[in-house]
Amino acid sequence: xxxxxxxxxxxxxxxxxxxxxxxxxxxxxxxxxxxxxxxxxxxxxxxxxxxxxxxxxxxxxxxxxxxxxxxxxxxxxxxxxxxxxxxxxxxxxxxxxxxxxxxxxxxxxxxxxx
Numbered sequence: 001x002x003x004x005x006x007x008x009x010x011x012x013x014x015x016x017x018x019x020x021x022x023x024x025x026x027x028x029x030x031x032x033x034x035x036x037x038x039x040x041x042x043x044x045x046x047x048x049x050x051x052x053x054x055x056x057x058x059x060x061x062x063x064x065x066x067x068x069x070x071x072x073x074x075x076x077x078x079x080x081x082x083x084x085x086x087x088x089x090x091x092x093x094x095x096x097x098x099x100x101x102x103x104x105x106x107x108x109x110x111x112x113x114x
Contacts, residue, residue, distance in 0.1 A: 005031065005033060005036070005039065005043075006043050008031040008032060009027055009028075009031045009039075009040055009043045009044075010043065010047065010049070010052050011031075012027050012030045012031050012100065013027060013044070013052050013053060013054060013056070013057060014051070014052055014053070015100065016053055016056040016057070016098050016100070017098060018053075018081050019081045019082045019083060019096065020056065020096050020097070020098035021056050021057070021058050021062075021078070021083065021090055021093070021096055021097060021098060022056065022057060022058075022097065022098045022099070022100055023037070023057070023058060023059065023060045023097075024037040024038070024040045024041050024044075024057055024058075024059065024060070024065065025037040025040075025060055026098075026099065026100055027040045027057055027100075028040045030100045040057070041065070041066065044057050044066075045066065045068060054067075055067065055073075055074045055077040055078060056078070056081075056098075058090060061089075061093065062089045062090045062091070062093030063088060063089050064085070064088055064089060064090070075087075078090065083096055
């Protein structure tokens with residue numbers, strides 16, 4: 001997965017509204033690579049851009065997933081946005097899950113030819 005994939009992932013993550021979360025798998029699907037959830041995790045782990053709300057990307061089913069050695073920071077960022085977050089998961093996940101219009105995207109992110 002190259003820089004084009006990374007750019008698509010970051011574009012998707014920037015669209016996640018405050019107070020909402022989505023999964024690594026959802027981001028992969030929206031970025032045009034539905035089987036690349038782990039690669040999305042790698043992009044999130046290496047992203048250092050403060051304009052990208054990486055903390056809003058969580059594991060399937062509401063688990064917090066990773067945030068390096070700073071899971072407590074991810075938990076606090078989500079709580080500041082009004083989410084009910086326990087030690088390891090977002091409570092009432094289905095209420096705050098942002099699907100990103102998986103079925104009917106307004107603007108489809110396409111792969112750029114290299």
